[in-house]
Structures are given as structure tokens and as C-alpha cells.
Amino acid sequence: MHFxxxxxxxxxxxxxxxxxxxxxxIICKDGGNRxxxxxxxxxxxxIIDFLAKVNLN
Structure with missing residues (x-):
């Protein structure tokens, strides 16, 4: 597990x-390749894309 x-x-x-x-x-260590x-x-x-689609911005 990573955080x-x-x-x-x-x-x-x-x-x-x-x-x-x-x-x-461990909460400061990254997992995977990113x-x-x-x-x-x-x-x-x-999040920005979602808010733009639902016109909340």
C-alpha cells in the first residue's frame, strides 16, 4: 500500500x-512509478473537469 x-x-x-x-x-514514501x-x-x-461539467464553478 502506498500513500x-x-x-x-x-x-x-x-x-x-x-x-x-x-x-x-511509509506515508511519505511513494509507490509505483509515479x-x-x-x-x-x-x-x-x-476535479476541475468535473466541476466544469456540472457548472459549479
Whole structure:
């Protein structure tokens, strides 16, 4: 499982998470072949397209 759809982690977040709760840094690690910025751009584009189609903007 990966959490690539979540926010982009701040610099040093992996180290902080591991210190606080071992194993929780997984939320900052991307899975698959795509990076978070690509995924977030695609999600944003899909939301914008949807809103344009239903005239909510």
C-alpha cells in the first residue's frame, strides 16, 4: 500500500515520523512509478473537469 495521493511531505518528515512512531514514515514514501506531484496534478485536473461539467464553478 502506498500513500502517494496524500500531501507532499516536508523536508525531514521521514526522519521525524520514524522517531515518533516506527514504521509510520511509509506515508511519505511513494509507490509505483509515479511521484506525488504527478498524481496530485491528475486529481486536480479531474476535479476541475468535473466541476466544469456540472457548472459549479
Amino acid at each position: 502517494s495521493f496524500m500531501q507532499i511531505c516536508k523536508s525531514g518528515a521521514i526522519d521525524i515520523l520514524e522517531q515518533e512512531a516506527k514504521g509510520e514514515a 511521484i506525488r506531484t504527478e498524481i496530485r496534478r491528475e486529481i486536480t485536473d479531474q
